[in-house]
Amino acid sequence: MTKVKICGLTRECETEYMNRWHPDFCGFIFAGNSRRYVSRERAAVLKALLSPEIRTVGVFVNARPEAAAACAGEGIIDLIQLHGQEDEGYLKALRELTDCPVIQAFSVKEAEDIRRAEESSADYILLDHGAGGTGKCFNWKLLSGLKRPYFLAGGLTPANVERAVRLYRPYAVDISSGVETDGVKDPIKIETCIRRIKDV
Numbered sequence: 001m002t003k004v005k006i007c008g009l010t011r012e013c014e015t016e017y018m019n020r021w022h023p024d025f026c027g028f029i030f031a032g033n034s035r036r037y038v039s040r041e042r043a044a045v046l047k048a049l050l051s052p053e054i055r056t057v058g059v060f061v062n063a064r065p066e067a068a069a070a071c072a073g074e075g076i077i078d079l080i081q082l083h084g085q086e087d088e089g090y091l092k093a094l095r096e097l098t099d100c101p102v103i104q105a106f107s108v109k110e111a112e113d114i115r116r117a118e119e120s121s122a123d124y125i126l127l128d129h130g131a132g133g134t135g136k137c138f139n140w141k142l143l144s145g146l147k148r149p150y151f152l153a154g155g156l157t158p159a160n161v162e163r164a165v166r167l168y169r170p171y172a173v174d175i176s177s178g179v180e181t182d183g184v185k186d187p188i189k190i191e192t193c194i195r196r197i198k199d200v
């Protein structure tokens, strides 16, 4: 069954929604220019409120490997998501600092981007429209023929997530903007998305 990641938690009440609807993963955004940014201290507070079986993902954009590894070392996150221009050299440096599993995000514009993602040495790959948190889909037709399991991200909403899962059977779907109303996580949209994914 396709797994679910709800990304960009910032508020205590959102941890209650997560504990009620149980996505497999929840994400904290550590990129300073995101409106969903949380500090490491704030993420630790939110993590403590989550059911222990929900795995937490720290989203980093071109951060120092030491910063991502330290966050994992403190137990705030269970996985590291790299959502910038991090390359194989970065992955190697990170692996020397931590054995925390890594999700590497790729911006998909053309078939070549999918091929690059397939070659990544990261534990997981994630395919997104662009810089992250944009609420925009990429051309899903580019997914056909992809041989590696992947997180599908970018512009997923209660209206399109069921179709995405039915057609492409990703390892996981990753949703942020699509479960918000006026920039705030919306419990009805979260419930609807998770129900629709689990019903496929």
Ligand SMILES: O=C(O)c1ccccc1N[C@@H]1O[C@H](COP(=O)(O)O)[C@@H](O)[C@H]1O
Residues within 6 Å of the ligand: 007, 008, 027, 029, 031, 034, 035, 036, 059, 061, 083, 126, 128, 131, 132, 133, 134, 135, 136, 153, 154, 155, 156, 174, 175, 176, 177, 178
């Ligand atoms: O959500 C953000 O603000 C964000 C900022 C910087 C990097 C990644 C970010 N989020 C990631 O973006 C995708 C999908 O977002 P959306 O559903 O299209 O809004 C997801 O992988 C988030 O982890």
